Amino acid sequence: MQKVQEHKHSFDPEDWPFDFDENVGVVTTKFVMNDEQPIVEVLHWKDGDWQFMCNTTDDADDGMVVCMGCLFTKFPWIAEFKDLKPGYLAYLDNKQWLVEPIDEM
Numbered sequence: 821m822q823k824v825q826e827h828k829h830s831f832d833p834e835d836w837p838f839d840f841d842e843n844v845g846v847v848t849t850k851f852v853m854n855d856e857q858p859i860v861e862v863l864h865w866k867d868g869d870w871q872f873m874c875n876t877t878d879d880a881d882d883g884m885v886v887c888m889g890c891l892f893t894k895f896p897w898i899a900e901f902k903d904l905k906p907g908y909l910a911y912l913d914n915k916q917w918l919v920e921p922i923d924e925m
């Protein structure tokens with residue numbers, strides 16, 4: 821997990837739910853960050869990296885790296901994934917989050 825340039829966030833540090841630094845970079849899309857599309861899939865890779873995806877694009881130009889603290893500030897509900905094990909993903913299906921292993925073919 822690589823860190824982005826360290827900076828402050830507006831949440832109380834006591835509210836940080838994850839067991840890693842808030843300035844760790846994660847992958848998402850510009851559509852998620854611009855509130856154009858919701859997060860519908862969360863991946864926690866075996867190497868510790870995270871992705872918060874809308875699944876509306878596979879164009880690399882639509883992807884972006886943001887710090888987890890900034891993502892948590894914008895979407896505090898992602899705290900529900902704090903216990904998502906490495907090598908697993910969660911996806912939204914009929915308004916319910918389902919969890920399964922990542923198929924890394």
